[in-house]
Amino acid sequence: MDVLVVNCGSSSLKLDLLDAESGARRVSARAERLGTPEARLRIGEEVVSMGGADHARALETALPKLMTSTAGVRAVGHRVVHGGEDFTRPVRVDDAVVEAIDTLSSLAPLHNPANLAGIRAARALLPDAVHVAVFDTAFHGTLPSRARAYALPWALSQKHGLRRYGFHGPSHQWVARRAADFLDEDLRDLRVITCHLGNGASVTAIEYGRSVETSMGMTPLEGLVMGTRSGDVDPGVLLELMRREGLDAAGLDTLLNRSSGLAGLSGRGNDLRDIESGAAEGDERCRLALQVFTHRLRKYIGAYAAVMGGVDVIVFTAGIGENSALIRHRVAQRLDFLGARLDEEANREARVSKDAPVAAVSLPHSRTRILIAATDEAHAIARATARLAESRDAVETDLQIPIAISARHIHLTTEAVEALFGVGHQLTPHKPLSQPGQFACEEKLDIVGPKRTLSGVRVLGPVRPKCQVEVSRTDEFALGIDAPVRNSGDVANSPGVTLVGPAGKLTLTEGLICARRHIHMTPADATRFGVADRDVVEVAVDSEGRDLIFGDVLVRVKSTYALEMHVDTDEANAAEIRRGQAGALAGTGRVARLRRRRTDYDRG
Ligand code: ADP
Numbered sequence: 001m002d003v004l005v006v007n008c009g010s011s012s013l014k015l016d017l018l019d020a021e022s023g024a025r026r027v028s029a030r031a032e033r034l035g036t037p038e039a040r041l042r043i044g045e046e047v048v049s050m051g052g053a054d055h056a057r058a059l060e061t062a063l064p065k066l067m068t069s070t071a072g073v074r075a076v077g078h079r080v081v082h083g084g085e086d087f088t089r090p091v092r093v094d095d096a097v098v099e100a101i102d103t104l105s106s107l108a109p110l111h112n113p114a115n116l117a118g119i120r121a122a123r124a125l126l127p128d129a130v131h132v133a134v135f136d137t138a139f140h141g142t143l144p145s146r147a148r149a150y151a152l153p154w155a156l157s158q159k160h161g162l163r164r165y166g167f168h169g170p171s172h173q174w175v176a177r178r179a180a181d182f183l184d185e186d187l188r189d190l191r192v193i194t195c196h197l198g199n200g201a202s203v204t205a206i207e208y209g210r211s212v213e214t215s216m217g218m219t220p221l222e223g224l225v226m227g228t229r230s231g232d233v234d235p236g237v238l239l240e241l242m243r244r245e246g247l248d249a250a251g252l253d254t255l256l257n258r259s260s261g262l263a264g265l266s267g268r269g270n271d272l273r274d275i276e277s278g279a280a281e282g283d284e285r286c287r288l289a290l291q292v293f294t295h296r297l298r299k300y301i302g303a304y305a306a307v308m309g310g311v312d313v314i315v316f317t318a319g320i321g322e323n324s325a326l327i328r329h330r331v332a333q334r335l336d337f338l339g340a341r342l343d344e345e346a347n348r349e350a351r352v353s354k355d356a357p358v359a360a361v362s363l364p365h366s367r368t369r370i371l372i373a374a375t376d377e378a379h380a381i382a383r384a385t386a387r388l389a390e391s392r393d394a395v396e397t398d399l400q401i402p403i404a405i406s407a408r409h410i411h412l413t414t415e416a417v418e419a420l421f422g423v424g425h426q427l428t429p430h431k432p433l434s435q436p437g438q439f440a441c442e443e444k445l446d447i448v449g450p451k452r453t454l455s456g457v458r459v460l461g462p463v464r465p466k467c468q469v470e471v472s473r474t475d476e477f478a479l480g481i482d483a484p485v486r487n488s489g490d491v492a493n494s495p496g497v498t499l500v501g502p503a504g505k506l507t508l509t510e511g512l513i514c515a516r517r518h519i520h521m522t523p524a525d526a527t528r529f530g531v532a533d534r535d536v537v538e539v540a541v542d543s544e545g546r547d548l549i550f551g552d553v554l555v556r557v558k559s560t561y562a563l564e565m566h567v568d569t570d571e572a573n574a575a576e577i578r579r580g581q582a583g584a585l586a587g588t589g590r591v592a593r594l595r596r597r598r599t600d601y602d603r604g
Helices: 055-067 095-106 114-125 138-140 153-162 169-182 235-245 247-260 262-267 272-280 286-309 320-321 324-334 344-347 375-387 415-423 473-479 524-528 569-574
Strands: 002-008 013-019 026-031 040-043 046-049 074-078 130-135 191-197 202-207 210-214 313-317 358-360 369-373 403-404 409-412 429-432 440-448 451-461 468-470 497-501 504-508 511-515 517-521 535-542 546-557 564-568 585-597
Touching: 002 114, 002 138, 002 375, 002 440, 002 504, 002 535, 013 046, 013 055, 013 375, 026 055, 040 055, 055 114, 074 114, 074 375, 074 511, 095 114, 114 130, 130 375, 138 210, 169 191, 169 202, 169 313, 169 358, 169 369, 169 468, 191 286, 191 511, 191 564, 210 286, 235 247, 262 286, 272 286, 286 324, 313 320, 313 324, 320 324, 320 369, 324 344, 324 369, 403 569, 409 440, 415 497, 415 504, 468 504, 473 511, 473 569, 517 524, 524 546, 564 569
Parallel strands: 002 074, 074 130, 191 313, 313 369, 403 564, 409 451, 468 511, 517 546
Antiparallel strands: 002 013, 013 026, 026 040, 040 046, 191 202, 202 210, 358 369, 403 585, 409 468, 429 440, 440 451, 440 497, 497 504, 517 564, 535 546, 535 585
């Protein structure tokens, strides 16, 4: 499907008509310096001066010229910088969406109004096409609250929506996906750090397909050193500058967004090529600019490896990441301790292109792979747009899914059963659970955390190859242990905990998790719903007459499963779902319905 991608910057407009599958460009147009007397539009070889033109006029002029090359466009994808709290995935644009994006302009005053101008003009010019908004922030909708929050007064943050959002989402997601494809692995099995290094720069920690940390914050100013943006600065410096230089908000804005970064440090402008040349010629400021740039990125990579408990792949992308062997060399030279070992020769020689978008630059035995990947934001936006335009996110919404509440419980290995209950002990079934073959046991254990003990926690049978202790967020705080949200069975790198039974005590080195909400279903169910194993879906629970939506629900398909959604006690409380009967896994009599499936776009 051909998609027109509209990307409006504050004074620029990029239009690309491309094939959503292959990414092949049919035709492109670029407008620059919009709103100034020097405004001009370029389509192929043709350059049109259009002094004073705004986004709408540039679009009006460009579109008919673009359209002559095709029979017409059925889908238009719009890049929108800020999606705020509301937009955590691409959406079809209607009047309500336009209004919501408008409201978000206060969060991105430089960007959202320009994006909206493009949406309004394109909808007027192409009223019959499906218009889709793709948000820079959406991919980071999965950031946990600990990574979102600023340590500012809570009420103030609530009032103004002060929190970290993250940007460059389509690019981070795109290159992570390309990297996984290149390695012939599933992104959902990898911990990836993506470094998008263009004029704007950000780094993201992608844990098993989900963004869990990213360096840009509420605005695209936090984090790495950029072309003209400072990235991280002690906020105290700003207070001092206000006092000493008499700077106001506008003055600080210009300083931090336009006069800082590589340009401010080097005094040679924002083009890294010039700074690399300057450094080679002995210019100390250029050298410092390179050092600060690479030092900060290395610092973030180390931090993000710590956040994810390790890293499998580091990806470099965008103008600098794809082209500067020097920057990659400087960043990667001290990462051996993470198992990331750069192949210097491969790094010097590596080139990526649309035809060969990924190249490996780590040594063959490097535990952590280092890759370069060509980003293509327009292609990412086109794919997301085509998926929505073709309704590929649709699911069966009428079928009902029973809901069960999973209380804290423990799975044990045979060895653990013997250590806790005595040699030769066999688990005693108390009553069967809804999943065939599974049963709640008579046996109970105490879970001992550094802070408190949870007593009498039910063991579930049968025994498993690994011990796993599933608790809720509330339990986690009670125990005093930080447990990750994981799929059941995925306990690698999770924290340990001590279990106490009648015959002994057992300290696990790993196994404590908060189970991710999930739906069990058979392959036949999956076909009926239009989903596949490990898909992530959105589920609506009819709660007291209003739909309560659970996002991020994992689908688990096996022929022996019975159709059922499992939520933990915290989630059930939030949804005001009460437990039917006592037990480790209690049916509630309530039902849910699928609302949508994540598209491939969401999955990364
Ligand atoms: P944008 O964020 O504007 O899309 P790009 O991704 O095009 O930016 O990246 C622009 C940056 O990439 C510039 O700093 C430029 O100097 C740098 N760059 C491009 N090619 C090279 C190269 N061969 N060597 C070093 N830096 C390069």
